Amino acid sequence: MSEAPSSQPLRAAIIPVTPLQQNCSLIWCTRTMRGAFVDPGGDLPKLKAAAEQMGVTIEKILVTHGHIDHCGSAGILAEELGVPIEGPHEEDLFWIARLHEDGQKYGVPGRPFTPDRWLEDGDQVTLGELTFDVRHCPGHTPAMSFSTTPNRSWRWSATSCSRARSAAGTSPAATRSS
Numbered sequence: 001m002s003e004a005p006s007s008q009p010l011r012a013a014i015i016p017v018t019p020l021q022q023n024c025s026l027i028w029c030t031r032t033m034r035g036a037f038v039d040p041g042g043d044l045p046k047l048k049a050a051a052e053q054m055g056v057t058i059e060k061i062l063v064t065h066g067h068i069d070h071c072g073s074a075g076i077l078a079e080e081l082g083v084p085i086e087g088p089h090e091e092d093l094f095w096i097a098r099l100h101e102d103g104q105k106y107g108v109p110g111r112p113f114t115p116d117r118w119l120e121d122g123d124q125v126t127l128g129e130l131t132f133d134v135r136h137c138p139g140h141t142p143a144m145s146f147s148t149t150p151n152r153s154w155r156w157s158a159t160s161c162s163r164a165r166s167a168a169g170t171s172p173a174a175t176r177s178s
């Protein structure tokens with residue numbers, strides 16, 4: 001028996017971006033088809049085409065940390081789509097402040113931005129009808145954070161989008177350090 005699409009509350013697609021091939025995630029609520037880009041470091045035409053192909057309306061941009069490959073073009077994309085940016089933790093402000101110079105170094109359009117909302121441990125992020133818990137996990141940068149679904153079946157971190165348990169109807173997930 002196959003499951004109806006509505007029984008899969010969350011879906012995701014992995015889209016490698018920038019010369020560093022960082023894994024940007026497109027995640028969306030299947031009931032509302034509203035989604036978010038997690039760490040849209042660059043290659044914006046590629047990202048927008050993916051959302052269009054999936055039929056997802058982008059509601060917001062989520063940023064796990066301030067490295068150039070994860071958020072160099074987040075501010076540009078937010079402006080183009082007219083959506084807010086949530087995250088990372090404010091301790092990564094110094095990384096965001098240097099996005100332009102880091103972008104020149106790595107060949108990525110980099111523009112500093114101010115998130116509409118900094119994220120802290122214990123915060124919650126909504127997407128369509130879904131709610132995610134935010135955890136502060138400093139290490140990769142001072143602000144590295146990730147979110148999980150309430151049943152902890154999905155996780156987004158600074159380095160990966162992965163499924164801890166079976167989540168039907170999802171695109172292949174990958175793990176990579178950056």
Ligand SMILES: [Zn+2]
Binds near residue numbers: 065140
């Ligand atoms: Zn990083």
